[in-house]
Amino acid sequence: MRAKFCCMRLLFIFLLGTLSVVTSFPETHYHDFVVQETPVNRLCKTRNIITVNGQFPGPTIAARNGDSLAIRVTNRARYNITLHWHGIRQMRTPWADGPEYVTQCPIKPGGTYTYRFKIENQEGTLWWHAHSRWLRATVYGALIIFPKSGSSYPFSAPKIDVPIILGEWWDRNIVDVMRQALFTGAAPNVSDAYTINGQPGDLYKCSNQGTTKISVKSGDTVLLRVINAALNQELFFTVANHALTVVGADAAYNKPFTTNVIMVGPGQTTNVLLKADQPQGLYYMAARAYESAQNAAFDNTTTTAILEYKTTTTSRSSRPILPQLPAFNDTASVTAFSSQLRSIRTLTKVPTRVNENLFFTVGLGLINCNPGPRCQGPNNTRFTASMNNVSFVLPRTISLLQAYYQNIPGIYTTDFPPSPPLKFDYTGNVSRALWQPGSGTKLYKLEFGSSVQIVLQDTAIVTTEDHPIHLHGYHFFVVGQGFGNFNPTTDTAKFNLVDPPVRNTINVPVGGWAVIRFVADNPGTCLVGPLPHRFTSHLGFSHGVRGRKWKRAVAVSGAAAAGFAAMLRD
Ligand SMILES: *[C@@H]1O[C@H](CO)[C@@H](O)[C@H](O)[C@H]1NC(C)=O
């Protein structure tokens, strides 16, 4: 049943890809998404999870560059929910971006909301997910953008085109896991399994039958659209005995390069081409954790799917070949992979001059508390996260966007610091006195049209760790990355202003920094938000707001759980 469903899905995408070649005008695609509770059997247990239309993963949305989408969401579940279209620029449609209490109030049980937006100048793989507490653990799906009709990929068209959605699975109700962590202040339980297209794969108990299978014929070229939909975990991904040619990331093309393994941070996507050039047989695709925080608990399991060559012979007894994956702490492999990304076909030039030079520390924090059930973090504390020493507090009554539009005071302030209030040796031995951040709903204003640079600097507070940072409503250029503290003199000189990768989510290196640049050209939408990490107590979001009369751009930068900075300007 499962396997069949998978094939049908593959076929569907395939048909869409080929059929719509016939039509030459932008289309509007209508979808009905019903959020509901659905029983699902995984790891020997049946559990109710929240799904869209009873599907897990949720429906794949396929469209062409230039098309519009209208997605009517009906909430038949018992939780408030919103949906977010991760990576969609949402030019002039900030209300459709989705983060709860940032661009909209949640859709209540029984409620309906229609998201309408246009895909402009984006091609490749994105995804959609719930943006309301931790519901995105099960509420997610692929969002595939084909080239406009008459235009093509910058590589020869693949024979097979299939999403590979990596996820995390908990045996417990994810909302309970979240509530427990929020209550105790301790790190949340790690997941019980990773999944590929919703299935853990046959290295886990009771998972043989459902294992995702991709059928190929010798000589086929396969486009794997790898999406990391995990709640928290960076993941290595590889396919036994097959080289992977990376052709895109976060819906932007890159200069192709070949590798055996890729690392995908939460929120990121990577398109790889695979040539079925090996002896007929079964080959595992596998993913497992990249974990850079020292001594942190993490899910140390491996998820698999099977690449199977269609063959006329019936002998099928052999076990699939298992690939080698890097060690969980193999940062060198991550750097070797990410440093090869170089963009092509960018519509805009990399800003060479910068009007806004921002410097954000990103990292963990500990809040001291009175010993007791709500103080279960290390040494009587509660875990948190921060950007520039501000732990972001989400509004509870109306969204930031609405507060901005309607001039409602008291919801946020615009004093988010453009640089750390205190300079210290960020990645060195940080004094314990600096570990507790302040909190607030702080935004930073940006001038419409300004060229913005943000240095994202990890800190050693509690521990160094890589952090996925996501900007809503924008693609940005990653002009530099490195380890240690960012040095404006020596590091700036090494920036790549020629062909830097274009992304919507950057994994800031552990104990290091990344520098991004973009032009604030999307009035209303934008927000820098670390995706949540295990120690953060709320979810990451970001979003943006739109300027009245299009004169202003509001960018809100958020840090998950806690750190959330924001930007916005008159
Ligand atoms: C659900 O959302 C509504 C607003 O849309 C809000 O009033 C209510 O407090 C929310 N409920 C929970 C449990 O967050």
Ligand SMILES: *[C@@H]1O[C@H](CO)[C@@H](O)[C@H](O)[C@H]1NC(C)=O
């Ligand atoms: C992860 O699991 C493997 C066995 O699958 C084991 O050899 C290794 O020590 C584990 N690593 C950690 C950090 O737990």
Ligand SMILES: *[C@@H]1O[C@H](CO)[C@@H](O)[C@H](O)[C@H]1NC(C)=O
């Ligand atoms: C990775 O962790 C292992 C212990 O599991 C340790 O021996 C090794 O030195 C670590 N490698 C790096 C690069 O930190």
Ligand SMILES: *[C@@H]1O[C@H](CO)[C@@H](O)[C@H](O)[C@H]1NC(C)=O
């Ligand atoms: C907790 O306290 C112990 C003993 O003082 C110390 O060794 C450890 O580093 C502390 N941990 C944190 C996270 O502060």
Ligand SMILES: *[C@@H]1O[C@H](CO)[C@@H](O)[C@H](O)[C@H]1NC(C)=O
């Ligand atoms: C870190 O600094 C503290 C004082 O701030 C000092 O007590 C400690 O020994 C230092 N640790 C290391 C490894 O340098």
Ligand SMILES: *[C@@H]1O[C@H](CO)[C@@H](O)[C@H](O)[C@H]1NC(C)=O
């Ligand atoms: C953050 O602010 C708090 C006060 O709100 C202060 O105690 C702490 O030292 C600051 N930390 C840093 C890294 O600036």
Ligand SMILES: CC(=O)N[C@H]1CO[C@H](CO)[C@@H](O)[C@@H]1O
């Ligand atoms: C590793 C870990 O944090 N495990 C916890 C998961 O949740 C259960 C139930 O609350 C706890 O008992 C475990 O300690």
Ligand SMILES: [Cu+2]
């Ligand atoms: Cu997003």
